[in-house]
Amino acid sequence: MNTRRDFLQKLAASAIAFPSITSFAAATVPVVGCNTPYDGPVLRVAIMGLGSYGTRVAEAMQSCKKAKLVGAISGTPAKLKNWQAKYNIPEKNCYNYENFDAVRNNPDIDAVYVITPNALHHDQVIRVAKAGKHAICEKPMAVNAKEGQEMVDACKQAGVKLLVGYRMHFEPHTLEVIRMRKAGQFGTIRFFQGLTGFTIGDPTQWRLNKQLSGGGSLMDIGIYSINGSRYMVGEDPVWVTAQETKTDKVKFKEGVDETIQFQLGFPSGAVASCLSTYNMNNLDKFFLDGTGGWAEMWPSTGYGPIKGRTHLGELNQPIVTHQTLQMDEMSGILLAGEQPVVPVDGAEAVKDLKVIDGIYASVASGKRVDLQL
């Protein structure tokens, strides 16, 4: 029988590859205002999934003011030992995938950040919710909208918050473009283009295993263009068309998409043209076009410094470590117990999953799919 542990052992055996292009390189610059004294409340966070991205978040959290890494959940005892030493995590705050429901009885943990393979998020987040802890879930929140909605419902029922790791909603260049759009500086928005992708490495990694990933590039990197189209255009799409191209059927097996082009239509008549791929380099480009101006971001969603320009010139916003800023801001949201003012909650993530469902349906049918977000 295939168990979660089997999955995670495979995961541990393979590197979690991440884009090697410059835009996805680690940003080592400090978060804005990190030297400002802070003596307010702090959210105590456990990270579930100690892989490459989990480690990136742990490192970034060392600079947080409102968030503190206090716990870890992993199927690999050696990783837990390592994290205990590295991040000064007490052994009592460490769990594995069998016993982490016991976090319910741990008053020293307020929230769990789930950073495991996509297909595991659904069950894990629901278990976190049932344990009475807030959940932060890495994107994609789930592998389809139905599972996503179940997660939202479970968190609501348990009286905990569910946020999704949409770090771009805290990134200053991105926020500046959104501010300009809302202020009408681009006029009426007519077009958005989102090109997101990279050449994926190790063919044995979980991202290329449908059971763990739930899909291919679209789940992992195409979702940036989906979410991006919504925050750049400022509307939710009402239709989608999509086309898949596969050049390597060995590396990209049935159900694991290599390259998908998709088009979105918005209520205003604006359209988006997007590309998601695991087989191209240099792609991390957003372009927003309105009757009064335009914005271009390249890189637009990578971890490193975001760069952008508009018809008015270069965007010169502070360079931040995305994950530090995200965890500080999300901690503020969870500590305040309020609805986030930026769209990073589970309900927003379900919208992106509805688009993903629509894209896969359009690829399968060859037809336009209407969306109701």
Added chain:
Amino acid sequence: MNTRRDFLQKLAASAIAFPSITSFAAATVPVVGCNTPYDGPVLRVAIMGLGSYGTRVAEAMQSCKKAKLVGAISGTPAKLKNWQAKYNIPEKNCYNYENFDAVRNNPDIDAVYVITPNALHHDQVIRVAKAGKHAICEKPMAVNAKEGQEMVDACKQAGVKLLVGYRMHFEPHTLEVIRMRKAGQFGTIRFFQGLTGFTIGDPTQWRLNKQLSGGGSLMDIGIYSINGSRYMVGEDPVWVTAQETKTDKVKFKEGVDETIQFQLGFPSGAVASCLSTYNMNNLDKFFLDGTGGWAEMWPSTGYGPIKGRTHLGELNQPIVTHQTLQMDEMSGILLAGEQPVVPVDGAEAVKDLKVIDGIYASVASGKRVDLQL
């Protein structure tokens, strides 16, 4: 009965609107090497259609070495008078749309450049061919591949050459990107993006009249992305999918497309994502992406200076007046009587028309259309 003259009177009554964006502004810089002495053969050209673009070509030809403007064909006597004075054209080299077949007996004209509304090209080029003169035809060569092929066949039968006004095939920045691609400097090509469009003005102009235009933005401006995808990728597409969006059904009547997104697939597995529109600003962008690098051109096809950069830096090629260079180069081709080394002949234009046919068919059916170029 609607006659060609009716059409042309309507045409004369309405401005031939051209993009007002910077990239389409007139370039006043001189053509490269125009000061080099030249005493070789000269092609004597008549222009048919004395509208806005015909006038632009006439002006540009004043700086040509191998081409000389010697004749004019128009349905408007006042325009012919004006051109006679302005360009020193003898009255005996002037014709109207009824009598221009008589150019057959005029030994002072070698070729006719047809710059009339799209739907008229077919009959006019065939008449030029039957009069024994070389034809240069403005793009789109015809309104569908069938008519285009008939033009190619008629010219072949008459023993004359047929070239199409694809000026980008002579433009230095474009040629440099093609050279780099052929030299392998971008590695294996995986993706091309072509965004071409502008906000069209006067709703009464012929470009928005299906009988004269044969379609909408795709015929006029989207064809740049079609032809561009072929010369940038270096392959001919084998499938196309397309989606139309219309926000203004009054301005853009039945059969006149406002915005079309289309996607192309190539034999290598490379894909293209393109947009053609009469309802957006700031669009004249090409992006070519390979495993080893990339090229971006913006503006990519406008009349003004083309600008571009690659992963290796800015493209710094000579700035030219496209139409001067085109007419000099095409005259060289016609005077030599050889197959052009750049793909600007009628057979190449038929390929683009096959893609246009495919795009309209895909819009109509909602399905992917296979192409055989």
